[in-house]
Amino acid sequence: xxxxxxxxxxxxxxxxxxxxxxxxxxxxxxxxxxxxxxxxxxxxxxxxxxxxxxxxxxxxxxxxxxxxxxxxxxxxxxxxxxxxxxxxxxxxxxxxxxxxxxxxxxxxxxxxxxxxxxxxxxxxxxxxxxxxxxxxxxxxxxxxxxxxxxxxxxxxxxxxxxxxxxxxxxxxxxxxxxxxxxxxxxxxxxxxxxxxxxxxxxxxxxxxxxxxxxxxxxxxxxxxxxxxxxxxxxxxxxxxxxxxxxxxxxxxxxxxxxxxxxxxxxxxxxxxxxxxxxxxxxxxxxxxxxxxxxxxxxxxxxxxxxxxxxxxxxxxxxxxxxxxxxxxxxxxxxxxxxxxxxxxxxxxxxxxxxxxxxxxxxxxxxxxxxxxxxxxxxxxxxxxxxxxxxxxxxxxxxxxxxxxxxxxxxxxxxxxxxxxxxxxxxxxxxxxxxxxxxxxxxxxxxxxxxxxxxxxxxxxxx
Ligand SMILES: *[C@@H]1O[C@H](CO)[C@@H](O)[C@H](O)[C@H]1NC(C)=O
Ligand SMILES: *[C@@H]1O[C@H](CO)[C@@H](O)[C@H](O)[C@H]1NC(C)=O
Ligand SMILES: *[C@@H]1O[C@H](CO)[C@@H](O)[C@H](O)[C@H]1NC(C)=O
Ligand SMILES: *[C@@H]1O[C@H](CO)[C@@H](O)[C@H](O)[C@H]1NC(C)=O
Numbered sequence: 001x002x003x004x005x006x007x008x009x010x011x012x013x014x015x016x017x018x019x020x021x022x023x024x025x026x027x028x029x030x031x032x033x034x035x036x037x038x039x040x041x042x043x044x045x046x047x048x049x050x051x052x053x054x055x056x057x058x059x060x061x062x063x064x065x066x067x068x069x070x071x072x073x074x075x076x077x078x079x080x081x082x083x084x085x086x087x088x089x090x091x092x093x094x095x096x097x098x099x100x101x102x103x104x105x106x107x108x109x110x111x112x113x114x115x116x117x118x119x120x121x122x123x124x125x126x127x128x129x130x131x132x133x134x135x136x137x138x139x140x141x142x143x144x145x146x147x148x149x150x151x152x153x154x155x156x157x158x159x160x161x162x163x164x165x166x167x168x169x170x171x172x173x174x175x176x177x178x179x180x181x182x183x184x185x186x187x188x189x190x191x192x193x194x195x196x197x198x199x200x201x202x203x204x205x206x207x208x209x210x211x212x213x214x215x216x217x218x219x220x221x222x223x224x225x226x227x228x229x230x231x232x233x234x235x236x237x238x239x240x241x242x243x244x245x246x247x248x249x250x251x252x253x254x255x256x257x258x259x260x261x262x263x264x265x266x267x268x269x270x271x272x273x274x275x276x277x278x279x280x281x282x283x284x285x286x287x288x289x290x291x292x293x294x295x296x297x298x299x300x301x302x303x304x305x306x307x308x309x310x311x312x313x314x315x316x317x318x319x320x321x322x323x324x325x326x327x328x329x330x331x332x333x334x335x336x337x338x339x340x341x342x343x344x345x346x347x348x349x350x351x352x353x354x355x356x357x358x359x360x361x362x363x364x365x366x367x368x369x370x371x372x373x374x375x376x377x378x379x380x381x382x383x384x385x386x387x388x389x390x391x392x393x394x395x396x397x398x399x400x401x402x403x404x405x406x407x408x409x410x411x412x413x414x415x416x417x418x419x420x421x422x423x424x425x426x427x428x429x430x431x432x433x434x435x436x437x438x439x440x441x442x443x444x445x446x447x448x449x450x451x452x453x454x455x456x457x458x459x460x461x462x
Pocket of ligand 3: 186
């Protein structure tokens with residue numbers, strides 16, 4: 001009698017454990033989520049993390065440029081289909097670039113500097129997150145796309161030969177008392193364009209995978225990240241710009257390469273930055289620079305390869321789990337392909353032999369819901385019409401050094417309230433680079449500690 005009572009208490013306890021979403025130690029097996037909590041609201045909710053960063057400066061607010069927290073008002077709101085299609089062109093261009101550099105693809109051999117420039121880009125239409133900085137003296141507020149897969153920072157610049165529509169006035173160098181051209185014979189000019197010059201002024205040009213581009217003079221001016229002021233920051237003054245950049249003024253390049261923001265500010269911020277991408281587009285994330293108390297709490301995985309293989313942060317994915325059960329995937333499936341972490345890619349891309357078991361295991365736990373056809377990218381989709389709370393298996397992603405991420409429910413499913421899909425996709429080529437995308441990074445504090453060669457993660461940060 002006492003025994004069976006004990007057993008049922010134990011069963012209740014186990015049931016509780018498996019349904020709890022905040023168990024420590026072992027991963028919980030399921031999330032029970034209110035679908036409305038997964039859906040962006042119409043109005044922006046205030047940031048949750050301000051108290052934590054009272055003394056951490058600078059902390060920039062980071063928001064989804066398509067959502068209600070964005071200060072931009074594009075004429076046309078992008079649909080999920082358009083965002084996913086742009087995402088695929090970004091991924092195609094990363095794959096093209098990396099296979100060209102590593103010699104795995106059709107283009108082999110080392111690239112000339114001009115080829116590197118021509119292939120250095122991606123489709124930034126999918127680079128969803130924006131921050132505000134100040135440029136020039138007096139400082140003018142500029143909204144920039146933040147991108148860990150890009151090194152040249154640039155803004156549209158007067159006198160403009162060809163500029164797309166932007167929300168703020170276009171940056172006018174003649175109005176800034178601290179503006180200077182970067183000299184043609186400098187090492188910075190060599191790094192950014194192989195000393196491509198007009199007279200003594202350095203030129204830059206970046207082409208992106210979807211046909212977008214920016215070009216103009218490579219210049220320096222004061223950059224303000226309130227309250228910090230960075231003198232002589234080098235960036236592109238873009239007089240020819242075209243593409244799906246939305247209404248932003250330009251782009252903030254945070255890749256590990258020389259001339260990126262991270263390299264230029266290494267004295268001030270020790271080449272350390274961290275961010276949190278918000279769970280939904282109606283909430284606010286952050287981007288901050290330098291070492292702070294928050295970054296010590298992270299579980300860290302090594303940055304494995306660096307700049308020789310493109311301006312990307314390489315990490316080593318080692319496994320995947322669904323409902324706390326590790327999937328049978330050989331580690332060579334991940335190591336043959338390699339993995340980068342990218343702030344601008346939306347959907348995580350996996351080698352085909354990793355995606356197949358993930359999708360099968362996920363589907364096995366979702367048989368109570370009605371499956372619906374997906375699109376070309378996402379193939380595991382459900383109709384949740386009439387469902388309030390949905391029970392989904394937890395999804396875990398493992399990286400080298402025992403780093404195991406229990407993804408936020410917003411990092412597992414993407415879509416509208418009534419129809420949602422598993423937010424992962426398989427590459428067609430088993431050797432195609434894996435990409436840990438921004439949906440899966442949501443709510444983690446992600447720390448880039450370049451001197452230590454590590455990337456860290458801690459959950460529930462925003
Ligand atoms: C759905 O979830 C919410 C919040 O998690 C909870 O308050 C509510 O009772 C749940 N409803 C049902 C029908 O389980
Ligand atoms: C920068 O270089 C361009 C092209 O040579 C020139 O038109 C412009 O006046 C220069 N600006 C400054 C501040 O030197
Ligand atoms: C670049 O050229 C200028 C003027 O011609 C000269 O003063 C300067 O020392 C040169 N810088 C380098 C790094 O060679
Ligand atoms: C990783 O975790 C496993 C199981 O928790 C443990 O046995 C192993 O020693 C850990 N390895 C490292 C490098 O911490």
